Amino acid sequence: MRLYRDAVQLVVNELWSLNEKLSRKKLHEMFYEELRKLGFRAHHVKEIYVYAKSVVVSARANGGKKPVLRKLTARVDKYDYRLNLENRVLVLKLHSNYEVELKLLAPRERVEKFRNWNNYELVVKYENGELWVSVYFKKTVESVKPRTIMAIDLNFDNLTLAVFTLNGRVARLKRFKTPLRKILTHRIWIERIQRRYSRSWRFIKGVRRAIGKHGERVRNISWDYSHKIGDLIADLAFKYNSIIILEDLEKLRENAKRGRRFNKKLALWFYRRIQFCIEYEAKERGLRAVKVNPKETSTRCPRCGSRLVDTGYRTLRCSKCGFTGDRDVVATVNLYRKLSLHPRCGGLGVPLNAPKPGESTSEMQGNKDEAMKTYQTI
Structure with missing residues (x-):
């Protein structure tokens, strides 16, 4: 060597x-x-x-x-x-x-x-x-002719996907929780160690080893989740013969300049790894994955195009036509509309899947660990 x-x-x-x-x-x-x-x-x-x-x-x-x-x-x-x-x-x-x-x-x-x-x-x-x-x-691999469209909205705390038929009806709606909170916990421990040994942590071997273990754990969690969720989504897309729509987040870090808390989450958010695993798992099955501009997908009404108003608990309402829907589900509908050749989605039955009052906004209805239980080894 x-x-x-x-x-x-x-x-x-x-x-x-x-x-x-x-x-x-x-x-x-x-x-x-x-x-x-x-x-x-x-x-x-x-x-x-x-x-x-x-x-x-x-x-x-x-x-x-x-x-x-x-x-x-x-x-x-x-x-x-x-x-x-x-x-x-x-x-x-x-x-x-x-x-x-x-x-x-x-x-x-x-x-x-x-x-x-x-x-x-x-x-x-x-x-x-x-x-x-x-x-x-x-x-x-032979390319699969798409019969449905799968739109994926990726957020800090969850990943929401919706499968649409070519005439705009919802065939499947699913939401998965991401492990960003676990990653933030390890990052907090790293910061605590660095504050405790503010002047000497770079020079003490045991301290560097402790920091390295937390950093390695962060990498393992993110890659493990990305591989599992990529495999699961690709299997679901193959089942429905879907073309996969992803958000084009290439310049997200350059354009998103907000508060310190948001920037810390953004620095640890492994959206590129998730999208990479989804793309290569889809390609392995002969499926096509495309990226579209996500601008205003969570703020525009999928029915009339007006601007939506946040009513709390991750629900949005259109003051013009009265449409009400979950923020993440609305984003998947708008992603579908950006790709679809159809000018309108029609009467989409978009179920309201927002947390109930008193629940954490990061939680979801259903099994929160569903994405972590059913998978194939990559």
């Missing part, structure tokens, strides 16, 4: 001194013989100079300094390893004709999912005395 990293660093140093874009053919001419003399296989050489070029291009695009590689990672082409999913064994072909056999610790359910897929590359990483392997798979 160190030899591979040092070889990549060698190529990075050479490329950094050159102020020109080099083709793969030119890179091959410059580095192939030199790297082969170090004992690397032919495909190792290709991975090294291609990876080094991507590192240099990325650093220059971001206006950074010359990259210095410290982590022990290596990309391995499909010709330089043998993967046996049946026995969960991986054989890596190393430099100087050495080979090493690794036993994969992935659960059987996860392995079974990719049994009929094609693997084409893997990444090996050595960290804290452990060897991690990421295997990349691909498969060809």
Whole structure:
């Protein structure tokens, strides 16, 4: 691993001194013989100079300094390893004709999912005395012809989805609670530790370890939920043959400037991870996911287009036509309208699913942990 990293660093140093874009053919001419003399296989050489070029291009695009590689990672082409999913064994072909056999610790359910897929590359990483392997798979899927439209409204405390038929009727309405409150709890603990050791927390190993554990827990909660909810939503969309509508939140952090409390929630809100998992799970099933501008989806009446008034308990009312509905459900209707070719949704039966007086506005009617119980291993 160190030899591979040092070889990549060698190529990075050479490329950094050159102020020109080099083709793969030119890179091959410059580095192939030199790297082969170090004992690397032919495909190792290709991975090294291609990876080094991507590192240099990325650093220059971001206006950074010359990259210095410290982590022990290596990309391995499909010709330089043998993967046996049946026995969960991986054989890596190393430099100087050495080979090493690794036993994969992935659960059987996860392995079974990719049994009929094609693997084409893997990444090996050595960290804290452990060897991690990421295997990349691909498969060809047939696109599913959409028969319904699924609109998804994503908020701090919940995710609301509605499945609409092409003529505008609601076929399914579902709401899931997000674990943002759990994440905020870990963030509060991090801040308490930092305040208690305000001057020394950066230098005390035990304190840094405690902060790191809370940070790791935050990452695990967000990724775990994102994978599970993405898989569940994609299964539901596949059941209804839906095209999925997501909010385009690309510039949300730049445009949303509010109070300190809101900004703290926004910093911990993992909407990009949720949308990423929904998109790739949908793509895996041959479904299409599109993003639309979410502007005014929670403030415009889906019946007449007038501005809605907040009446409390997350309910909105239109003073012009009298329409009343839940804030999140209204958002899904308006997202559907933005995609649909139909000029009007018709008489949508939008049920009022707002919390009752006295209930927390973050709660929902139904099973609050529904999204966390039914899932498939990713």
